[in-house]
Amino acid sequence: MSRKRKGFTLTELIVAIGVFAVFLLLFAGIFQAIIQATLLNKQITAKLYAETQLENAFSIIERELRWAGSMAGTLKGIPFVDPDFGEGELSAFEGKGAVPSQDGKTLTIEYAQVAKGILRKFSDFEKYPIVKDKFKERYPDIPATSVFFPYLRATALITGQESYWPKDGENSAPVWVFRANSLEGGFDATLTSWNPESQVFIIRESPESTSPGLYQNTGETELDNFLLTLGYEIPEYPPVFGGIAIGGNRRYFGEMIARTTFSATESKLVMSKYIPTAGGTITQTLFAPIKEEETSFASDSSGSFIRLKLTYLIPDPANPGEHIEFRKERAFWTLGGEE
């Protein structure tokens, strides 16, 4: 007589399957939550990084646009005394304010910031006998022909001899200046480097010259009546800044004269900055990746603001190879729009 093994009842089976299913669901749910949290964390991290880089890019754009068009009239066709090749002209340097292209894919600006001082020459020592006498008394061996004093009264004067001034090899980097005979209207000026021989010259006894000045030696090239010194980004650390080789014959010390182009190209937001005093171009990627077709520069009707719209991408951690899109818009104030 055969014996049959007792099987599970249907109820027992359903209960067992039910318990097992609940357990599996819990298990899968926990894993899913962990995976989702990891993916979300990756996405948030990527977005934070992108936002940080974008803010950096906006800081750079803001910094450039702040001076857009400054010295615009003077920059048009300005003569340029090149230390390597002599006098020439800055090709196609027109002193543009912020000029977006027709398709909005590029923004061009040209500017020169003259912020470190305007010097005015005493053309004739004979007109200022007190200055002349004091100068000879103090510097009997220096045959100065003229002295530059600050046009606006100052207690200190940047001479390029300061301990924090950039060094070009063993010597101080040249002070780049605009030379001009007049400061009226869109005056004619020449862009040139000037390496003053002098230390600061001060005659406090004279009512005409309580400000410090710089003297010009006999035999030096006679300069025009006014010198407008171009602003350096004065380095504070390290104390000796030897400049950046940017491809030209000279080095870049941070002179604030440039033609800068921002463009959306090859899925990147790119800044290209031509520095005439260094004879080279700085090209840097400000942000990537972006959607070129959804990136544009536009100026408002007043010309005081430039609006940048862009769509940027971050990797989608849930779908490798795919991207998530974010849109960003920022308005930048500018000194001058298109002239």
Next chain:
Amino acid sequence: MGDGKQMKRKAFTVVELVIGFVIVAALIAVAIPAWVKMTSDLNTARLLDSAVQGVLYVLGEARGNSVRPGTYVSRVSLITDENENPTHFAAGVRIQKEGVNKYYVLSKWEIPQAVIQMPLRPLVYDSISIDFEPDGKYYYIFGAWVKEESGKNGSYELLTGEESTTIRIYLTKRGTGTDAPQRVIKVVDGMPSVMQR
């Protein structure tokens, strides 16, 4: 009762029991190493991703500071040992202030004690190293990525296009160079990006 109608459930035989144990043992033998490897890989990936984020944070912060008013330079470099060799890297970022300029040093990472004391300690304990290729001292100046010229303290070369910098972050105890688990950041025209593997 006692009428022979009451049925007893048959117990498993020894053979059945052994077969059952063998099957379970086989499953465990396959599953546990796979699970351990997966956990280890996840931990490795997490450590490297954290390190990458640390480096990206440093680079982003340094670039930002180099263009803000009052600063002009942000140095990004490796701490070196007595022989001028780069030491182990870590996510830790040391920020020193000199005047208004900051500089950032990527240095040895002490893996958190809490991680070391986990049951998987032998699997996650490692150190993370970083190499700059080519070797050198790097800076952000006015937002541009530059390299200090060799033998010319304070003089820099602009790095553009082909002259990119590779920052390789890897687990030191799992191999050297390109065979170790690693992440690669490339700085091209000043923009740091993580290279996809």
